[in-house]
Amino acid sequence: MSEVKIKPEMSAEELRVLRHTASHVLAQAVKKLFPSAKLAIGPAIDSGFYYDFDVAQPFTAEDLREIEKEMQRIIKRGAKLERFVLPRAEAIALMQEQGEPYKVELIEDLPEGEEISFYKMEDFTDLCAGPHMPSTGKVKAVKLLQAAGAYWRGSEKNRMLQRIYGTAFDNREALEAHLAQLEEAKRRDHNKLGRELELFTTSEVIGQGLPILLPKGARVVQLLQRWVEDEEEQRGYLLTKSPLMAKADLYKISGHWDHYYEGMFVMGDKEMDARGEEVLALRPMTCPFQFQAYLNRTRSYRDLPLRYNETSTLFRNEASGEMHGLIRVRQFTISEGHLACRPDQVEEEFFGCLELARHLLDTLGLLEDVSFRFSKWDPNNREKYIGDAADWERTQDLMRGILDRMGLAYTEAEGEAAFYGPKLDIQMRNVHGKEDTMITIQIDFQLAERFGMTYTDSDGQKKFPVILHRTSVGCYERTLALLIEKYAGAFPTWLAPVQAKLLTITERCDDWAREVAALLKSHGVRVELDLRNEKIGFKIRESQVEKVPYMLVMGDKEVEDRTLAVRSRKEGDLGVMSPEALVAKIVEEIRTKAR
């Protein structure tokens, strides 16, 4: 779900400048109230700005209120911002004099010849490339949102600083609208809504990152899963079902033992393994398991491409602070597949994977919300990867060529590759704007050789196939989360855990209500029967405000006794319908997967 755009009265670029200026106002206010605070960096971001400070005590909520008040005073004074430039040595001297070690470090890291500029407002001077508003008075509406820890320069090896987040606009109304939007995002948050709608829950005694899908959530996942498996079968995929765990031996071949050990649930440890005792580990990926299916017999070039898919449950030992609702969990189920192909088939197969992913996303209504990311290795962090630089460059060039020939709009990201190869990641933002990978398609020239996977080519030579690793809708838990947020819990009819809710207004209707429910069920419509015969206005609202596609009310005195009044979430009041007509309508909606 992409963030709804607010309409500020200035351009996006002007707004960034304004917010950057606001971050300087923040820094000035903090220095006034906490003179010993050391300044780090304070940029504008998509939805506002932040500034990092090194302080003895983390900021409290009261601190933020005081800082915000001080900011208002600074803004009211409308101080001018004056830019000036210093040579490197003088710049460093100035920052040393002001007692700002982080600023000194920043200046020292600036490339030779780069202009070193400062901005001065009143008695406050800060290193900054700019640009800025001419006066702090331009920041008409500012709000501090939260304080949280953040590592200096984004590395967990560095000291943790205290970051203050805020946002700013050129008018009060835009700020209010933005804050209202943040509230709305909270309401759509799958982690809240998904629990309220009884799609999932968690349990302290089960543990974090291990959600329980409740009947309604499990039903949605089941529907997705059956649909995806059918779509894959139609595209020539062969289903496998492989074990959830394996001996350390397998992971040593795949490289996981060396490159992913911390991320695995290992039953035992490296010492036991070294003593020759059997050590099993739950699988964090399906690849090495599915490769064993390939290795079942000798393969000919005529067998390729070979497409395997598996609805695969994976286990990853994420660090404790990283879990989040259904988005980031320790156990998840994913539509994972591996394709073994000849070099001349890579492009077509890659395209096929992308076509499948796009088709699925389009059907779910999510295609308009995703972005594509070409994830490359980080040549400066070699120990994270297997294979040599030449392999990587060659594979990445191949992938870039395919992407460009497909005319795909994508961004490039260094250091985001898998340890065995580059990826095309399909990214989606959650309701709070945080981006996660939904789907990934990867090209791998390495693992086939490690596993001794070969095929006999037309020239009689044994060769290693190219492996494509791919998911189709990605993991079901995460997909469910994004769907909850996309539709605010009101799933399209074909995915809705309850498609029709049947209410009776008097017990005289109960028998007929059961008959109608049975009819709907016999056509595969998921119906929930409520025979409590209470006032129904209450119940229509109570049934989660328009989350159910069809509300059916039995019995209408005004027309005749055996009537069915239908209210559609999408089309409003449909009046009195025959059960047969309703069935036809819903069945058609399910068949076409209409949104």
Added chain:
RNA sequence: GCUGAUGUAGCUCAGGCGGUAGAGCACUUCCUUGGUAAGGAAGAGGUCUCGGGUUCGAGUCCCGACAUCAGCUCCA
């Protein structure tokens, strides 16, 4: 894992300075009710996340664990 906040009934939350728990909604039973958040009566539901400690006495103070949330780091 790091920084901070939080953890009281199914849900949302009250419980100033320690004296063994409350509200609204939901739930159960009954009465009334053929219509868009009706009314009435009665009732059930909590070892206050868990474990230690201080104390005559802990929901309340201290320590630890676990879980949840925000952010960082990491990642599908």
